[in-house]
Amino acid sequence: MIRPTQEWLTFEQQFQQIVQLSDKTVGQNRLVYSPNWLAAQTLLIQFGQQNGLTATVDDYGNVYLDLPGTDNQAVATGSHMDTVINGGKYDGLYGVLGGLQAIISLKKQLGTPLHTLRLISFSEEEGSRFNTTFSGSKYYALHQTVPVLTDSNNIPFDRARSQAVDQLQKLGNVRVNRPSLPKSFTELHIEQGPRLTASQTQIGLVAGIVGQRRWSVTVQGKSNHAGTTPMNDRHDALQTTVTIITELNSLAHRLSNHLTFTVGQLNVAPNTANVIPGKVQFTIDARHADDHVLDHFEQVITDTCHQLMDSQINVHIKRYVKDLPATFDATLLSQNEQLAQRLKLTSRVMVSGAGHDSYVMNQVTPTTMIFVPSEDGISHAPNEFTSPADLKAGINLLMASLQAQAY
């Protein structure tokens, strides 16, 4: 059996170099195609080339670092290089550099694999600059391109993309190409939730990703004077909204303990202290591994809102996200379970509550994910943290998994 990775210092140095690119901001900022993002993908290509990997960049700025095998199939691992605004250090970057580390260690210990080992650094997953998510993996796996979009500074996606990608593609010894699809994909990632730390488990073996739906609800009442309008003569859009949220919260809980229900966005109009709100728009985000539960909850939302409508209060519901649950490859999952045991790592099988590039990759190739703990479940924030021991454990399991798949 292979030894655990010996190149920890290399991983840590590479990690620090990319993290330092965001030194001038509170958190990590590598929005897709930004100067920081370009510097990070450039550094990654250098890290790969220094270790004898071949670099390829496609037209969306996905970076592929290959350790060529003896046949023409590839076993891939990786994650995304972009971050949310003021994000944490580990989300995305851990899977990219952890994957690179695993491949470098395998190369040193075992030499040329049977199947090409491929590290993928996807250009964008977070949707933090343009109103589109997973554009990197969707371009690679599904050949999907992004429609006409601009960022908050009115810069078009395609202009930002070509300016940044051109510079990557002009680097020395970089192939310009969108490689063929791999025979499997394994993503190493932080959990971004509290379940591993709460249960003191080292590894999460991800069986799939919850289905996710989002609705925008608009409550239209009647704006009026807060002082002169008697309480029994009001059509207060915010009070109706409060009733809807209260009822949904209790109904969601009754439907399933595992159903998550979040009202994340809520806007009041006219939003003035002395005026009864005439209109409220709010979002509902609901997730569950079983799509039937989400069907049921959608009916609950409709019924609850319709019961509160009258001649003066109108409620409009619009679903704008419907992502089906994903079930990852069972063989890779059970293989990882056995390998974790052999490495004496505690593990549990779990469903991811967040979307990942693996959601897209799973549509075209057998896919699995390895989670490591996020302290206090904090993510998408500067105080996101995973201990060095947990980071190492994840990389070691990934190494074992890639070895089993590629050698």
Place this chain on the structure above:
Amino acid sequence: MIRPTQEWLTFEQQFQQIVQLSDKTVGQNRLVYSPNWLAAQTLLIQFGQQNGLTATVDDYGNVYLDLPGTDNQAVATGSHMDTVINGGKYDGLYGVLGGLQAIISLKKQLGTPLHTLRLISFSEEEGSRFNTTFSGSKYYALHQTVPVLTDSNNIPFDRARSQAVDQLQKLGNVRVNRPSLPKSFTELHIEQGPRLTASQTQIGLVAGIVGQRRWSVTVQGKSNHAGTTPMNDRHDALQTTVTIITELNSLAHRLSNHLTFTVGQLNVAPNTANVIPGKVQFTIDARHADDHVLDHFEQVITDTCHQLMDSQINVHIKRYVKDLPATFDATLLSQNEQLAQRLKLTSRVMVSGAGHDSYVMNQVTPTTMIFVPSEDGISHAPNEFTSPADLKAGINLLMASLQAQAY
């Protein structure tokens, strides 16, 4: 006894001329010291001078139109010239032009009064341009000036004021002065609530103004990922806010039927569909004629919020408005009640739920108000409406009242 006003056409024409200044916007826009406001106060001075009244303008742009009497006391009426953004036609303007009409009619029918009859058009009451309210009546009655303030375009209050007021003070035959206080003040105004129309009453005789308090409540929870954070591990500031509002709504109702309770403003952070809200700031507006009820409600707010606090959820309450209830002059009120009977107008005594210039004037002189119906209680909106018959009835009662006080 005097005849009802014969100058209806004059009133209607003057009203239309000032309303037409806002032809380019959805509602009425005469924000203090704006071009429309300046044009309106200029027209008003012309209307007064054409009818033989003397015009005075003070340094805040309050306009005084006097029908001089034989002694040196004054009986005043009036309201404010400014509007909210996209406001209605009647709020403020009705009391200004209705008061002018009453004085003109009395002059024609009865000639010179014993006490000077004074029409006041206050510069500003609504607080819609600068974060200050009643600045006109406060300057006249209390000699209060406005601290350093800027509007949303960063224009300082004092610059806007001096530029506009200079032009008014330079008009022909205009005195520049802040007149001495009157022996009484009567304000004619639309109800801005539904009680008169609901009870099919022509006149509201205002016994006082409710006390009013406003609080800003900040709920600080913990922002987190909407998909990966289990429901039982959340510190959702919006869900806590929803619980607070639900409880307060029911407790307010139990405290008193006449207590109004409004959450008019509510802001969520980070306000993103897939992030659990970490912070919510909202306002509470509560009004009642009895200040003890408001004391009691303040305690209820504090108790409710504190019960929901724990190690992860903090609630901070800050009171930023505390206006005591006002009781208007009992003699003027009962005189108006008798006059309404004599004019065969149906009337009821009521407490105003809204603040008015009369709230300020009442601090320095015996004050009363006359309300006319607002259809459906709509106000501060373009579809604010009072029927011509109701407008006439209010002016006729004001005439009778001013006659009784000044001749």
